[in-house]
Amino acid sequence: MRITMNRHKSSVNAFWALVRAGLWGNEAHLESYEGIDWQEVYELASEQSVLGLVLSGLDHSNLKPSQPLLLRWIGEVQAIECQNKAMNRFIRTLFCKLHENGVDSVLIKGQGVAQCYERPLWRSPGDVDLLVNKENYLKGKEYIKKLTNSRVKEYDFNKEYCTKISDWTVELHGSLRSGLSKAFNRGVDVVHDNICNMHQVRFWEIEGIAIPLPEMNNDVLLVFTHFIKHFYKGELGIRQICDWCRLLWKYRDSIDVTLLDKYIGRMRLRAQWRGFAAFAVDYLGMPPEAMPFYYSNKKWSKKADKISSFVLDAGNFGKNIDRSYYAKYPLLIRKIISMWKRVVSLLHHATIFPWHTFLFMPHVIYTGIKATVENGSGNC
Numbered sequence: 001m002r003i004t005m006n007r008h009k010s011s012v013n014a015f016w017a018l019v020r021a022g023l024w025g026n027e028a029h030l031e032s033y034e035g036i037d038w039q040e041v042y043e044l045a046s047e048q049s050v051l052g053l054v055l056s057g058l059d060h061s062n063l064k065p066s067q068p069l070l071l072r073w074i075g076e077v078q079a080i081e082c083q084n085k086a087m088n089r090f091i092r093t094l095f096c097k098l099h100e101n102g103v104d105s106v107l108i109k110g111q112g113v114a115q116c117y118e119r120p121l122w123r124s125p126g127d128v129d130l131l132v133n134k135e136n137y138l139k140g141k142e143y144i145k146k147l148t149n150s151r152v153k154e155y156d157f158n159k160e161y162c163t164k165i166s167d168w169t170v171e172l173h174g175s176l177r178s179g180l181s182k183a184f185n186r187g188v189d190v191v192h193d194n195i196c197n198m199h200q201v202r203f204w205e206i207e208g209i210a211i212p213l214p215e216m217n218n219d220v221l222l223v224f225t226h227f228i229k230h231f232y233k234g235e236l237g238i239r240q241i242c243d244w245c246r247l248l249w250k251y252r253d254s255i256d257v258t259l260l261d262k263y264i265g266r267m268r269l270r271a272q273w274r275g276f277a278a279f280a281v282d283y284l285g286m287p288p289e290a291m292p293f294y295y296s297n298k299k300w301s302k303k304a305d306k307i308s309s310f311v312l313d314a315g316n317f318g319k320n321i322d323r324s325y326y327a328k329y330p331l332l333i334r335k336i337i338s339m340w341k342r343v344v345s346l347l348h349h350a351t352i353f354p355w356h357t358f359l360f361m362p363h364v365i366y367t368g369i370k371a372t373v374e375n376g377s378g379n380c
Contacts (some may be wrong), residue, residue: 002005006039007044008035008036009042010035010036010037011033011038012040012044012181012312014030014033014036015044016061016283016352017030017033017057018030018045018054018281019050019054019238019285020284021057021058021059021061022050022052022054022055022060022076023053023057023245023246023285023286025060025118026285027060028057028058028061028135030061030062030063031063036063037148038065038066040067042065043067044056044182047237048126048238048239048311048312049237049239050124050238051073051124052062052080052119052121052212053122053239054123055073055074055077055122056118056119058066058070061366064202073377077122080124080125081122084120084121084122087111087209090128091107091111091128091211092207092209092211093186094109094128094165095209096121096209097143097147098130098140101143102139103132103140103343104129104132104135104136104198105132105136105214105215106130106131106201106214106216107129107130107131107133107211108130108131108173108219108222109129109214109222109243110125110127110128110129110224112204112211112213112219112221113246116246116249117246123208123239124239127169127170128168128169128170129171130173130174131170131172131192131196132173133192133196133197134174136196137161137172139175140172141154141161141172142164144161144163144170148165150165156223158175158178159173159177160172160174160175175188176189176191176225178225178232179330180228180360181268181360183376184267186266186267187221187225187263187264187266187267187269188222188225188272188328189224190220190263192220192223194215195214195215197221198217199219200214200217202215216247216251216254216261217246217255217256220247220255220260223244223266224264224269226248226271226277227241227244227276228269228272231272232357233359236310237311238284238311238312241276241280241311243285244276244280244349245284245286248286248291248292249286249298252289253288254294259295260292260293264293268276268359270293273355274293274300274345274356275304275352277283277292277293277295277300278295278296278304279303279304279307280294281296282301282304282305282309283304288295291360303352303353304364306351306352307352310349310352336351337343359367
């Protein structure tokens with residue numbers, strides 16, 4: 001799967017320039033990119049779920065796609081804006097109901113992080129993710145059951161409870177753990193405890209209702225560890241890294257760098273942080289002074305180049321990954337194929353972070369087998 005091999009270099013470069021312009025409001029100088037295929041730029045933005053961000057970038061560009069494509073693009077972003085407004089209203093109602101029924105939860109990722117963008121309503125929405133402690137996980141499950149007529153999925157190994165309420169996918173998280181390593185799990189357990197038991201939160205107000213979000217240092221760690229998990233699952237896209245950048249940028253004067261260093265050191269994720277920091281600066285235009293632990297040397301720039309190829313190939317949450325075998329084979333064969341693809345992906349990651357990837361590999365394989373035995377399917 002080398003999607004980037006089938007793209008025109010000028011189109012890919014134009015895409016990156018527009019992402020940078022959308023993130024930071026700087027000018028996108030596209031004159032040097034000859035033969036831009038705007039349909040390819042649009043497709044890349046769609047695959048990565050950054051249509052709104054790239055459209056924002058077009059506001060800062062002297063070159064534009066054809067009028068029919070631009071109008072279609074604007075129409076899709078207007079639909080995203082309407083969807084975000086509806087989701088925000090749903091979140092407000094859901095939190096009111098949960099609070100009335102004695103369920104304390106914190107909104108994580110998604111709509112909360114979207115508030116760090118200049119145009120929050122142009123960020124493509126995802127699921128409604130709620131983080132809770134053990135007591136509220138049990139209470140939350142029972143209450144959410146009353147609100148849904150949809151199929152419920154629960155994953156005991158990482159305490160996820162997933163269903164649909166009305167038109168929205170709601171995920172209740174009783175843990176932030178993944179299948180990477182014990183050190184990783186110990187670190188995110190502390191972050192979880194900080195948020196849900198120590199009540200280290202900030203608030204986002206929706207029409208007079210205060211929605212709790214993780215305190216900024218915990219949120220940075222939560223977003224980072226979440227996309228690292230998806231990186232090792234082989235399905236990381238650009239949007240999640242953009243979220244990390246905007247979060248770091250908005251709270252650049254409040255982030256406790258010493259605390260961050262302690263946590264990522266304990267989780268043995270310093271190399272991953274530095275690699276993605278280089279990607280954020282080199283490809284996403286993150287101001288270096290706002291990116292902790294950024295190193296401007298060839299070692300990390302080379303890793304950034306490899307990360308770039310990977311995220312373009314994978315697409316947001318693995319949108320470009322070939323899963324056609326799901327319709328062809330029975331469950332056991334599908335799981336064997338999925339596990340083989342996971343191993344191949346990990347071997348590719350070993351060219352970026354060799355020591356850590358081989359350290360994580362046994363845990364990833366073990367957790368994948370355990371999840372299959374317990375649940376018969378992957379994560380929500």
